[in-house]
Amino acid sequence: MLIWTITIVAICICIALILNLWRLIQGPTISDRILALDTMYINTIALILLYGMYIGSGLYFEAALLIAMLGFVSTAALCKYLLRGDIIE
Amino acid sequence: MRFFPMPFHSMMLFVVWLLLNNSISAGQIVLAAFFAITIPWLVKDMRDEHPKIRRPFLAIRYVLMVMKDIVVANVEVALLIIGPIKKLQPGFVAIPINLSSDLGITILASTVSLTPGTVSAEISKDKTWLYIHSLHLDDEQALIAEIKTRYEAPIKEIFGC
Amino acid sequence: MNSLLWLPFLPLLGTFVPLLTARYSRTACAFMTAVLPAVTLFLILSHASDIFSGKHFFASVPWVPAIGLELAFRLDGLSLLFSILILGIGLLVILYARYYLSAQDSMGKFYAYLILFMFAMLGVVLSDNLIQLWFFWELTSISSFLLISFWGHKSEARKGARMALTVTGAGGLALLAGLLLLGHTVGSYSLQTVLDSGDLIKASASYPIITVLILLGAFTKSAQFPFHFWLPNAMAAPTPVSAYLHSATMVKAGIFLMARFYPSLAGTDLWFLLVSLTGLATFLTGAYVALFQHDLKGLLANSTISHLGLITLLLGMGTDLAAVAAIFHVINHAIFKASLFMAAGIIDHESGSRDMRQLNGLWKYMPYTATLAMVAASSMAGVPLLNGFLSKEMFFTETLHQASLGSLSWMIPVLATLGGVFSVAYSMRFIHDVFFNGEPINLPKTPHEPPRYMRVPVEILVALCLMVGIFPTMIVGNLLYSAASAVLNGDVPHYSLAIWHGFTYPLLMSFIAMTGGLIIYTNRQHFFKFHAQFPTSDSKLVFERVMQTLASKAHKFISFTENGSLQRYIFFTLLLAIVMTTVPLLQLNTTAGQRPEIPVDALSITCVVLLCVAGVATVIWHRRRLIALLTLSVVGLIVSLAFAKFSAPDLALTQLSVEVVTVILLILALFFLPQKTPKESSPRRVVRDLGLAAFVGGTVGTICYALMTRPLDTISTFFTENSKTGGGGTNIVNVILVDFRGFDTLGEITVLGIAALGIYKLIARMRLFMPSSDDKGRPWSEDKYPLLLAVISQSLLPLALLVSAYIFLRGHNMPGGGFIAGLITSVAIIQQYIAHGVDWIKQRLKLDYQIMIGSGIGIATLSGLGSWLFSRPFLTSWFDYFYLPVIGKFELASAMMFDLGVFLTVVGATMLILANLGQLTTSERATQKEHE
Amino acid sequence: MQHLSILPILIPLIVGAALLLPPLSKNIQRQRVAALFGLFSLMISAFYLLYQVQMEGVHLYALGDWQPPFGIVLVADPVSVLLVALTSFLAFAVMLYAVNGQDRGGAYFHPLFMFQVMGINGAFLTGDIFNLFVFFEVLLIASYALLVHGGGKQRTQATLHYVILNLVGSSLFLFGLGIIYGTLGTLNMADLAVKVSSLHAENATLAKTGALLLLVVFGLKAAMLPLHFWLPKTYASASAPVAALFAIMTKVGIYSIFRVYTVIFGDHAGELANIATPWLWPLALLTIVVGTIGILASPGLKTLIGNLVVLSSGTLLACAAINSEAATSAALYYLVHSTLASAGLFLLADMIARQRGQAEDRFVHSRPLMQPRLLAILFSVGALAMIGMPPLSGFIGKIMILQSTQSVAESLWLWPLVLLGSLAALITFSRGGTTLFWRHNGNVSTEGEAAKPLEITAVILLFLASPVMVIFGGDMTIYTQHAAHYLHDFQSSAYDLLPGIMQ
Amino acid sequence: MEGMYAFCVGLLTACGVFLTLRGRSFSVVVGLTLLSYAVNLFLFASGRLKLDAAAVLGQSKSIGDPLPQALVLTAIVIGFAMTAFAVILAMRARADLGNDHVDGQIPQPRHGINQKTGGAK
Amino acid sequence: MPLYLEIIVCVLLLIGGIFLLVGSYGLARLPDIYMRLHSPTKASTLGITGVLLASMILQSYLQDFVSIKELLITLFLLITAPVAANMIAKTAIHHGIKPLEKTRGKSLIEKMRHRNNPPE
Ligand code: NA
Numbered sequence A: 001m002l003i004w005t006i007t008i009v010a011i012c013i014c015i016a017l018i019l020n021l022w023r024l025i026q027g028p029t030i031s032d033r034i035l036a037l038d039t040m041y042i043n044t045i046a047l048i049l050l051y052g053m054y055i056g057s058g059l060y061f062e063a064a065l066l067i068a069m070l071g072f073v074s075t076a077a078l079c080k081y082l083l084r085g086d087i088i089e
Numbered sequence B: 001m002r003f004f005p006m007p008f009h010s011m012m013l014f015v016v017w018l019l020l021n022n023s024i025s026a027g028q029i030v031l032a033a034f035f036a037i038t039i040p041w042l043v044k045d046m047r048d049e050h051p052k053i054r055r056p057f058l059a060i061r062y063v064l065m066v067m068k069d070i071v072v073a074n075v076e077v078a079l080l081i082i083g084p085i086k087k088l089q090p091g092f093v094a095i096p097i098n099l100s101s102d103l104g105i106t107i108l109a110s111t112v113s114l115t116p117g118t119v120s121a122e123i124s125k126d127k128t129w130l131y132i133h134s135l136h137l138d139d140e141q142a143l144i145a146e147i148k149t150r151y152e153a154p155i156k157e158i159f160g161c
Numbered sequence C: 001m002n003s004l005l006w007l008p009f010l011p012l013l014g015t016f017v018p019l020l021t022a023r024y025s026r027t028a029c030a031f032m033t034a035v036l037p038a039v040t041l042f043l044i045l046s047h048a049s050d051i052f053s054g055k056h057f058f059a060s061v062p063w064v065p066a067i068g069l070e071l072a073f074r075l076d077g078l079s080l081l082f083s084i085l086i087l088g089i090g091l092l093v094i095l096y097a098r099y100y101l102s103a104q105d106s107m108g109k110f111y112a113y114l115i116l117f118m119f120a121m122l123g124v125v126l127s128d129n130l131i132q133l134w135f136f137w138e139l140t141s142i143s144s145f146l147l148i149s150f151w152g153h154k155s156e157a158r159k160g161a162r163m164a165l166t167v168t169g170a171g172g173l174a175l176l177a178g179l180l181l182l183g184h185t186v187g188s189y190s191l192q193t194v195l196d197s198g199d200l201i202k203a204s205a206s207y208p209i210i211t212v213l214i215l216l217g218a219f220t221k222s223a224q225f226p227f228h229f230w231l232p233n234a235m236a237a238p239t240p241v242s243a244y245l246h247s248a249t250m251v252k253a254g255i256f257l258m259a260r261f262y263p264s265l266a267g268t269d270l271w272f273l274l275v276s277l278t279g280l281a282t283f284l285t286g287a288y289v290a291l292f293q294h295d296l297k298g299l300l301a302n303s304t305i306s307h308l309g310l311i312t313l314l315l316g317m318g319t320d321l322a323a324v325a326a327i328f329h330v331i332n333h334a335i336f337k338a339s340l341f342m343a344a345g346i347i348d349h350e351s352g353s354r355d356m357r358q359l360n361g362l363w364k365y366m367p368y369t370a371t372l373a374m375v376a377a378s379s380m381a382g383v384p385l386l387n388g389f390l391s392k393e394m395f396f397t398e399t400l401h402q403a404s405l406g407s408l409s410w411m412i413p414v415l416a417t418l419g420g421v422f423s424v425a426y427s428m429r430f431i432h433d434v435f436f437n438g439e440p441i442n443l444p445k446t447p448h449e450p451p452r453y454m455r456v457p458v459e460i461l462v463a464l465c466l467m468v469g470i471f472p473t474m475i476v477g478n479l480l481y482s483a484a485s486a487v488l489n490g491d492v493p494h495y496s497l498a499i500w501h502g503f504t505y506p507l508l509m510s511f512i513a514m515t516g517g518l519i520i521y522t523n524r525q526h527f528f529k530f531h532a533q534f535p536t537s538d539s540k541l542v543f544e545r546v547m548q549t550l551a552s553k554a555h556k557f558i559s560f561t562e563n564g565s566l567q568r569y570i571f572f573t574l575l576l577a578i579v580m581t582t583v584p585l586l587q588l589n590t591t592a593g594q595r596p597e598i599p600v601d602a603l604s605i606t607c608v609v610l611l612c613v614a615g616v617a618t619v620i621w622h623r624r625r626l627i628a629l630l631t632l633s634v635v636g637l638i639v640s641l642a643f644a645k646f647s648a649p650d651l652a653l654t655q656l657s658v659e660v661v662t663v664i665l666l667i668l669a670l671f672f673l674p675q676k677t678p679k680e681s682s683p684r685r686v687v688r689d690l691g692l693a694a695f696v697g698g699t700v701g702t703i704c705y706a707l708m709t710r711p712l713d714t715i716s717t718f719f720t721e722n723s724k725t726g727g728g729g730t731n732i733v734n735v736i737l738v739d740f741r742g743f744d745t746l747g748e749i750t751v752l753g754i755a756a757l758g759i760y761k762l763i764a765r766m767r768l769f770m771p772s773s774d775d776k777g778r779p780w781s782e783d784k785y786p787l788l789l790a791v792i793s794q795s796l797l798p799l800a801l802l803v804s805a806y807i808f809l810r811g812h813n814m815p816g817g818g819f820i821a822g823l824i825t826s827v828a829i830i831q832q833y834i835a836h837g838v839d840w841i842k843q844r845l846k847l848d849y850q851i852m853i854g855s856g857i858g859i860a861t862l863s864g865l866g867s868w869l870f871s872r873p874f875l876t877s878w879f880d881y882f883y884l885p886v887i888g889k890f891e892l893a894s895a896m897m898f899d900l901g902v903f904l905t906v907v908g909a910t911m912l913i914l915a916n917l918g919q920l921t922t923s924e925r926a927t928q929k930e931h932e
Numbered sequence D: 001m002q003h004l005s006i007l008p009i010l011i012p013l014i015v016g017a018a019l020l021l022p023p024l025s026k027n028i029q030r031q032r033v034a035a036l037f038g039l040f041s042l043m044i045s046a047f048y049l050l051y052q053v054q055m056e057g058v059h060l061y062a063l064g065d066w067q068p069p070f071g072i073v074l075v076a077d078p079v080s081v082l083l084v085a086l087t088s089f090l091a092f093a094v095m096l097y098a099v100n101g102q103d104r105g106g107a108y109f110h111p112l113f114m115f116q117v118m119g120i121n122g123a124f125l126t127g128d129i130f131n132l133f134v135f136f137e138v139l140l141i142a143s144y145a146l147l148v149h150g151g152g153k154q155r156t157q158a159t160l161h162y163v164i165l166n167l168v169g170s171s172l173f174l175f176g177l178g179i180i181y182g183t184l185g186t187l188n189m190a191d192l193a194v195k196v197s198s199l200h201a202e203n204a205t206l207a208k209t210g211a212l213l214l215l216v217v218f219g220l221k222a223a224m225l226p227l228h229f230w231l232p233k234t235y236a237s238a239s240a241p242v243a244a245l246f247a248i249m250t251k252v253g254i255y256s257i258f259r260v261y262t263v264i265f266g267d268h269a270g271e272l273a274n275i276a277t278p279w280l281w282p283l284a285l286l287t288i289v290v291g292t293i294g295i296l297a298s299p300g301l302k303t304l305i306g307n308l309v310v311l312s313s314g315t316l317l318a319c320a321a322i323n324s325e326a327a328t329s330a331a332l333y334y335l336v337h338s339t340l341a342s343a344g345l346f347l348l349a350d351m352i353a354r355q356r357g358q359a360e361d362r363f364v365h366s367r368p369l370m371q372p373r374l375l376a377i378l379f380s381v382g383a384l385a386m387i388g389m390p391p392l393s394g395f396i397g398k399i400m401i402l403q404s405t406q407s408v409a410e411s412l413w414l415w416p417l418v419l420l421g422s423l424a425a426l427i428t429f430s431r432g433g434t435t436l437f438w439r440h441n442g443n444v445s446t447e448g449e450a451a452k453p454l455e456i457t458a459v460i461l462l463f464l465a466s467p468v469m470v471i472f473g474g475d476m477t478i479y480t481q482h483a484a485h486y487l488h489d490f491q492s493s494a495y496d497l498l499p500g501i502m503q
Numbered sequence E: 001m002e003g004m005y006a007f008c009v010g011l012l013t014a015c016g017v018f019l020t021l022r023g024r025s026f027s028v029v030v031g032l033t034l035l036s037y038a039v040n041l042f043l044f045a046s047g048r049l050k051l052d053a054a055a056v057l058g059q060s061k062s063i064g065d066p067l068p069q070a071l072v073l074t075a076i077v078i079g080f081a082m083t084a085f086a087v088i089l090a091m092r093a094r095a096d097l098g099n100d101h102v103d104g105q106i107p108q109p110r111h112g113i114n115q116k117t118g119g120a121k
Numbered sequence F: 001m002p003l004y005l006e007i008i009v010c011v012l013l014l015i016g017g018i019f020l021l022v023g024s025y026g027l028a029r030l031p032d033i034y035m036r037l038h039s040p041t042k043a044s045t046l047g048i049t050g051v052l053l054a055s056m057i058l059q060s061y062l063q064d065f066v067s068i069k070e071l072l073i074t075l076f077l078l079i080t081a082p083v084a085a086n087m088i089a090k091t092a093i094h095h096g097i098k099p100l101e102k103t104r105g106k107s108l109i110e111k112m113r114h115r116n117n118p119p120e
């Protein structure tokens, strides 16, 4: 059952990722694209956790944690660029 | 206070360390304590002054309430998203706020973003207005009132400002 | 005779004498300079009697055996003869130059060059080793360059010197090739061996090429046609140089070379054709051209060419007697030509001109010098009772005995006589035009006799002309005989140096030459008119033009290939790479190997789609820079996912953290670089690049696939087995990084540290263009530090540091480690910079990033050095388990120290880059505002 | 001295790190003293290492005490120690020049210089192919940073090209390493050499692509045609001490080619035996041609030297293609000679340029020099050495190279090209020299800067090597022959370096 | 799976190469970054792909080849350093030379070509 | 694994998966940037929480001790998601991106852009 659920959820996430990609490519505004990327980070976190569950390993937790931490920084930096141009001022 | 310039953070760090290591062995506790002391000591200069939590229990209650709201909000929003888009009535709302600390404003804005169909979009220069975007705006005044009573008031109380 | 080893070096020692004594009086300097050559001459002469009696002297010590170079000298008849010429005439030139050089000329320098040249020449003639011979040969080119360009401020001197160096240098290179081939053929670079292996050489397949190459060396040096043009231009040198180099010595080096290798190379048809025809051509051209020179030295130079041609012709004939005649003429020519040059120098010196159209009737002004010059010139013309007559007579005799041209052999004596006619004519011109022929015209100075001692060298030489001319056997008999015997490497045929041989054909030829010469000279106006019809070609101009064309063609080629386009350079680099890899790849029959493949799943397909779409989107949108950056992030993200999926958690972590820092850097770059990318690639260029890109990508993909589908045995099992026991950690990757291959990591953090330092250098004093609005022309927002971001960032910092500590500490046993921890810390700090700005941080964070880098690398190195205390190699790790009450068992390892170094370097480097870049722009903005 | 063979890497590393730390970091005088002291001790240790290797044979230094082929080893053999000694000597002389003020053109000159030396020495000493990559990167990144030293548009421009090209090169390097590891499963060069012989069929084909990719990478460093474009401009625009230090940079590429294609893919490599030769030979000859043309086209002294470096690279590559002991020996001799001579010339060009006002080092009419005689003497020495005319060392190297050709075809190609290259150098040097020193008018430029005694000492030190290499040419060539023999002897250059592996 | 992986590596390489061949420094840097991704994936693949085989003792069923992972880690770090340098150098070049073309000057379109295309139109 | 645990994990996972999908679906579907902002900040955050909880339970079971470090990710996301949303909203407002025609209070955008107070 678990494997099946994981598969179903994985498919959900795959669709979600494709939708994110679609938005990223489609735009229309740059803010949309950043948002899409940010969402993609979140979906990726789920994907990694799911994979860890699938193979029954806890080794990938830190990767998920890092995406959570660093994805935010990169979103913030991108937005700051759009707002101010200079991100470190 | 010399050892704990940021007691709340120290506590959090202590817990988080143990969380991360999934262990409460003596060695990890020593390490947790070590980091709970050193990290705040390292970063204490890197902070602006923030008001202290005056009412910790209220704070906990607030957190729990927000968590519940998040779940509810999400279900609501999920339904809205899946439902017919044409029926959605989005809107911008300006909410007057009366919080004197940046931390308070931040918590309020974050809460608003996490809960029912609203996202904090902007804060006015003089920090007296919070602009939000609502996914489905039925009644503007009701929304303002709900946010002010449900979230702003407890925050004010927690930090005493 | 061991003195032979150091004897040639006496003049070398002597080069320092003039430099040291130049500060004293000129006479003293000249005298002191002359001492060492005189001693050398004396020492060499002291062996003369032995050599005359048939003895040869050899001396050698090994020098560079690898190339067959020995320090090897020989003193035989030929060497003796040339040594005497070099040192004897050299001494006279020293004396002469004492008076010739003006006060402005640096006498010390001149003498030093002169003696250096003397040394080089002596080395050439005394060499008993092919390589060493070439060594000195090149030295003569160099020292003659210095002498010709002695008056370097004059354009002709520079050009003449360069021309001489170029031509003789080129010949020298040919000679080197020839000598190396010769040595290779014989199997030895010893001259004696080579001389004894004549038959072997002539039989070998490389004989023609050897001969041609060696002759090229000889011909260029001896100004043989068609390489003769440099010699007249070398007349820009001070006259003592001309007298010495261009009459007596250097130009004779080529002759010497032919004489030296006579036993090895001469006597074949090839030799005859090359040498005698070249000699003949040179003999005639020189003689003809000499007649029409207006410059006194030009006339002498061309006559030198002609006489060198004569000697070459003799050497080419291949008969023993011709060789003897050649040697004899070498002596005679050296004597009379040196004196003529000196006389010309005196005339130039005392009258201020060398133009024979101005110089007239000098007899009245300098009768004594005129007498000397006339005797010498007569000798040149081949007037009986003078030495020139004797050797010319021998020359005529030999031309008559020549049969190698078959039925055309009669031409040789005829042409020789024709040459003789012109010799007489130009000698006449020298005498008549200068010393008689009316009054001088517009001379800068009133001519008069030179100082007493300036004439002495001329007197000695003219005296020699007479003495050799009248008592040849007594004066030069032995010398000639022993030299000839050396040239012929054995028996010398019978010859007679008598003045009178009866009424013979040669005498007739001499007579024809005399009368013909006189006729031509008296009718010179017609000849001058005839000659004037031809366009004068100034060899200097031609040479310069050729050189300039060469340079400009080269320049054109270089600026065509190295056109400064990086795109082209990269294109070629990749093209070469792809050609080199695809050629072997064509031999690969099947791409897929035996290894079973992992089945495909939906998740992977999704990721592949994401990766490919994002990658292609990056390319398509590379001109919309921010979007390209976003798609690039997606690619990075998927790459980290791939690492995670294929069991490399450490890689995933590293890739993720590096990715963020890279994106931040690129965002910074976005701000400072122009916001728009114009479309400038032509469709053709795009198609070309796409083609190459596809080709490269295809090849890489193919190889990658081929590799992955084939099984592999690696050394990695060792790491797996020893990770825990030997490295003390369960995370094998980390143990490899800090222990098994810690040295790589040390290098890697050094790279990072250096990059930071380099970037700091780049940032320093960088003047930036900062757009005041974004790419759509919208002004920037006024909200510098958004409130939410600022507050939240502060709260995240301690958390991030804790995570960083966690990642750091677990690294040895679980995915993580110093590098990732360092990047997390850096990103956390960068976030504070983004949220709060530089000034805010500056007041609060007192970290010297440079010191962090230094101490990071230092700590990592020191942790490696620790093992020296235990006599183990650098970076030998140490770890142990300890027990403490309460805490329990824990591990301490030197690898953690190492990892700490890594951590510090990473943080220091990243922050040095970003913080300084931020700081710079902030201060710039401030100043800009001030200006406004 | 158990640790002697790692000192050439550690000394510059430690001194470089120390230069970033107080009390050295803030005071330029102290930095100079420390840098000179560091390089001097480096020189001593390098020459002592050379002596030791000659006396006792190859030093194998297993880092971390992990035996080959598992750990990284340093191999101090006759070839590598020769180059290390050369680098150390060069670095010391160049630093002696730089401390007269050239080190002021920007921050971190001394530590970067140290790291650069560390990278070069590491690349020479390492016996591990991935570690070679790492040291390549160390020396490259340091060279990037040093290249911009002194600032200026041209420098930035040249650096940009240099950096990007080398980044592409580094990518190719990694592709190549991936293929090598993916087929052979090991990284130790000796182990690779042993394993490569047992490769068969398809794996051998794959390995071949990797090996040839590496050739492109090394060729890029060595300025092999058509990868040479970057060199003349880069060298001409670098500040003098940097350009002089760069004289050894192309040699790193050359060295790697010798090491990799003699030891790993040499005679014993089975299907991969001597794979580089068919490529190397024509490209080397073309490099010589292009170098020669470049020499003729050179408008100034620095460009000329840059093109001479290309020429010498081509010559050395031709030696590598000939692939014999004699050729390797010739190459080693010529390499040492050309490195020192070109380095000295770069420094000299700088002294000349500083005295000629706007004309700088270009071959044009200008004001007279302040120290014409001194500079002219030094110039002649450098020029003669570079052209390969006696009495300086170039001729021995040239003759060794000419003598090392093995077949008529080889001789027919190489001899004319090498000799014409010399002729081109002769022509351009005589044109340049006469112009620089004699074609002038007016007074000495007031903005000119006379060469300082230490600077002159540095140049003399570099040039002095040339006559020394002639006078002691016998010993020197015996050494290079010995080193070449070592490199070509599979037993000593491969099996002996794998103590734990059964043959 | 290997085929897809190889395809991705090839595609990334191609994208990287194409961008590296562009004229503006930003594109080139992006291209080099893509290329370094491809390189890292390639180098990683030289140890062959394995699922659930993290090189951590006691954590997974089997153990993949840890050596290429360590090599890739080194390569990533070095690549990062190099990219950082290239980015800042691109800025510096822009500051010094006034434009962001890798050759330091904007190439002038050649007249001949313009005329030709103009004529064709 | 006990069935009840498996069921809990599966339910949590499914909830997470669905919310994640809905979040991304909204992102793709909703008509303007301001509306799209809602879906990832909320739906995805909740979705990830579901997956995290599931992972927590499963890993705790698999590794035989309570593994609650996944909470840390939740914590991070809860803290950062609103800020990210705020930043993106700010960029959209700064760029003056027009909301859907029927949006109420459109006039506020100009005020927000300059962070002024709303008109009285
Ligand atoms: Na800034």
Ligand code: NA
Residues within 6 Å of the ligand: C650, C731, C733, C734, C811, C812, C814, C815, C816, C817, C818
């Ligand atoms: Na690690």
